[in-house]
Amino acid sequence: xxxxxxLEEEKLAFQDIEAPAAPGPGDVLVRIxxxxxxxxxxxxxxGMAFAKRTLPLxxxxxASGVVESIxxxxxxxxxxxxxxxxxxxxxxxxxxxxxSQENLCExxxxxxGFHVDGMARELLVAPASRVIPVPNGVxxxxxxxxxxTFATVQHMLFDNAKLEAGETxxxxxxxxGIGSTAIKMAKAIGxxxxxxxxxxAKAEKALALGADHVINYTEERFEGRVRRLTGKQGVxxxxxxxxPDTWAGSLLSLRKGGRLVTCGSTSGIQASTNLYSVFQxxxxxxxxxxxxxxxxxxxxxKMAAGITxxxxxxxxxxxxxxxxxxxxxxxxxxxxVAEMA
Ligand SMILES: [Zn+2]
Numbered sequence: 001x002x003x004x005x006x007l008e009e010e011k012l013a014f015q016d017i018e019a020p021a022a023p024g025p026g027d028v029l030v031r032i033x034x035x036x037x038x039x040x041x042x043x044x045x046x047g048m049a050f051a052k053r054t055l056p057l058x059x060x061x062x063a064s065g066v067v068e069s070i071x072x073x074x075x076x077x078x079x080x081x082x083x084x085x086x087x088x089x090x091x092x093x094x095x096x097x098x099x100s101q102e103n104l105c106e107x108x109x110x111x112x113g114f115h116v117d118g119m120a121r122e123l124l125v126a127p128a129s130r131v132i133p134v135p136n137g138v139x140x141x142x143x144x145x146x147x148x149t150f151a152t153v154q155h156m157l158f159d160n161a162k163l164e165a166g167e168t169x170x171x172x173x174x175x176x177g178i179g180s181t182a183i184k185m186a187k188a189i190g191x192x193x194x195x196x197x198x199x200x201a202k203a204e205k206a207l208a209l210g211a212d213h214v215i216n217y218t219e220e221r222f223e224g225r226v227r228r229l230t231g232k233q234g235v236x237x238x239x240x241x242x243x244p245d246t247w248a249g250s251l252l253s254l255r256k257g258g259r260l261v262t263c264g265s266t267s268g269i270q271a272s273t274n275l276y277s278v279f280q281x282x283x284x285x286x287x288x289x290x291x292x293x294x295x296x297x298x299x300x301x302k303m304a305a306g307i308t309x310x311x312x313x314x315x316x317x318x319x320x321x322x323x324x325x326x327x328x329x330x331x332x333x334x335x336x337v338a339e340m341a
Pocket of ligand 1: 092
């Protein structure tokens with residue numbers, strides 16, 4: 001069967017690999033239908049996998065599919081059912097797994113598509129504990145935007161930043177997959193949303209998503225505008241994933257007791273922090289990585305209730321290597337989803 005593999009740094013190619021055998025006890029055989037593109041794919045292409053891995057490596061971290069067959073003892077899943085596959089190989093035994101916080105697993109064996117073989121292939125076998133049913137009303141393209149996109153935002157906003165109705169949030173890069181999701185999730189609970197974008201075309205699209213104020217960061221300093229928009233108070237929450245380019249301004253944009261939550265740093269990994277402002281303003285900074293299985297379930301429920309992902313485009317998996325360059329150049333608004341031929 002076909003798989004899209006990373007052969008060496010920056011080199012993707014389709015390869016023929018052996019199809020999996022019938023699923024064993026507790027396992028599920030899934031036919032992959034859609035794979036979406038993420039910045040973590042770019043980090044993987046650049047060789048930024050912070051653990052041992054062997055190449056060639058099948059890529060694809062975030063995907064949806066249909067159950068092909070189930071092994072003995074699998075309950076609640078049946079052939080033909082739409083599902084997503086949780087990409088983290090959690091242990092199921094540690095203190096965090098016991099609390100259903102799988103993204104803090106102390107014995108994680110890797111993330112599919114990054115450290116170990118991923119989902120850009122026709123068939124894969126996974127334990128039923130990592131296979132999550134997709135509710136009615138959610139398409140396979142939408143479901144391919146859950147584990148890395150919707151559920152990451154769900155974890156950031158609600159587990160970590162504890163965003164509440166009526167609060168004001170600054171969402172960076174509102175045209176990105178997670179940025180556009182954060183705008184929609186925050187608006188859905190009645191927050192005021194300020195967002196940054198890199199072009200006027202993206203500004204219009206962000207306003208159409210419901211953002212109350214959009215700042216083109218190439219034309220003005222966002223932190224000054226945020227101060228003016230909030231009567232010099234600052235925002236309750238900053239949704240960070242840009243890093244050094246925005247970090248100092250993000251901290252300056254917070255009100256007293258404000259919360260910053262970050263899940264990434266696409267502009268680099270070192271940034272200086274004004275510690276005086278951190279303690280004097282009693283700021284709280286949350287690091288957030290990935291999502292739990294429950295975050296995925298909650299995200300699917302939100303999609304079923306009408307909070308849908310922003311899809312930039314759907315492509316054929318053959319176009320993945322070209323489309324990933326659009327992501328690298330930020331020439332994208334929302335998610336690019338690759339469907340299997
Ligand atoms: Zn664990």
